[in-house]
Amino acid sequence: MVKGVNANAGQLxxxxxxxxxxxxxxxxxxxxxxxxxxxxxxxxxSELVVISQDGSKAICVNRxxxxxxxDTATGKEVSKFxxxxxxxxxxxxxxFALTWARYSTAPGENLCAWNxxxxxxxxxxxxxxxxxxxxxxxxxxxxxxxxxxxxxxxVHFYDGDKVGNVKFxxxxxxxxxxxxxxxHAPYRLATLAxxxxxxxxxxxxxxxxxxxxxxxxxxxxxEAAQFSWSSTGSAALATVTNEEDPTGQSYYGETxxxxxxSSGNLDQRIELPRA
Numbered sequence: 001m002v003k004g005v006n007a008n009a010g011q012l013x014x015x016x017x018x019x020x021x022x023x024x025x026x027x028x029x030x031x032x033x034x035x036x037x038x039x040x041x042x043x044x045x046s047e048l049v050v051i052s053q054d055g056s057k058a059i060c061v062n063r064x065x066x067x068x069x070x071d072t073a074t075g076k077e078v079s080k081f082x083x084x085x086x087x088x089x090x091x092x093x094x095x096f097a098l099t100w101a102r103y104s105t106a107p108g109e110n111l112c113a114w115n116x117x118x119x120x121x122x123x124x125x126x127x128x129x130x131x132x133x134x135x136x137x138x139x140x141x142x143x144x145x146x147x148x149x150x151x152x153x154x155v156h157f158y159d160g161d162k163v164g165n166v167k168f169x170x171x172x173x174x175x176x177x178x179x180x181x182x183x184h185a186p187y188r189l190a191t192l193a194x195x196x197x198x199x200x201x202x203x204x205x206x207x208x209x210x211x212x213x214x215x216x217x218x219x220x221x222x223e224a225a226q227f228s229w230s231s232t233g234s235a236a237l238a239t240v241t242n243e244e245d246p247t248g249q250s251y252y253g254e255t256x257x258x259x260x261x262s263s264g265n266l267d268q269r270i271e272l273p274r275a
């Protein structure tokens with residue numbers, strides 16, 4: 001598996017290469033031989049390697065189930081933290097990390113936000129289940145000035161470096177999935193409240209920090225959603241999934257795609273081709 005790591009124009013391209021034989025490593029391209037690429041990153045025997053949005057940091061889980069953060073340009077270790085870790089994420093600029101450890105029978109604080117530079121925890125929470133479609137459950141804005149996390153019927157927001165100290169709250173009844181817009185402030189918040197047997201689910205976009213509703217769309221067969229914001233935060237695509245396809249045409253359930261304009265002028269379902 002190969003994945004690109006951001007680099008400025010005119011500089012070497014850094015590519016994350018993952019294989020069953022070598023594990024994971026980052027190579028500089030183009031190389032002198034024009035083929036293999038120069039290795040500038042220690043080979044990591046881990047299938048779980050995540051790159052920050054700006055490409056500056058990589059986080060992986062070692063054989064001792066600890067999180068290790070590495071500088072992608074030099075390969076040097078920045079920090080190491082946590083234990084029994086199963087899943088990891090990085091903030092957009094690589095300043096903060098999020099880790100999840102398997103929830104034990106005795107309640108504990110298994111979801112942790114970390115300061116990457118110091119390796120010290122910012123905050124710890126309890127989160128029983130890991131669900132890929134909702135990960136990461138704490139999200140930072142592009143400039144890392146703000147972070148958010150869903151709590152029952154609310155989304156809590158924090159200063160980016162003070163996760164755990166609530167700065168403001170936005171009420172969103174039955175909220176289950178969310179995403180903060182890309183780009184600069186003022187930010188928008190996209191959310192999904194899943195449907196149930198008696199009422200439809202709701203896709204919504206709200207202004208931050210006041211929570212003013214910009215647009216909303218009701219829909220059934222909506223259990224989860226993944227949001228993809230444009231780089232400027234002007235619009236978002238919502239991929240809404242349901243575990244069961246009522247038409248019986250798909251073993252994998254049902255997926256619908258919606259376009260949401262952050263100004264509230266347009267929300268539209270996008271027809272997807274049937275396999």
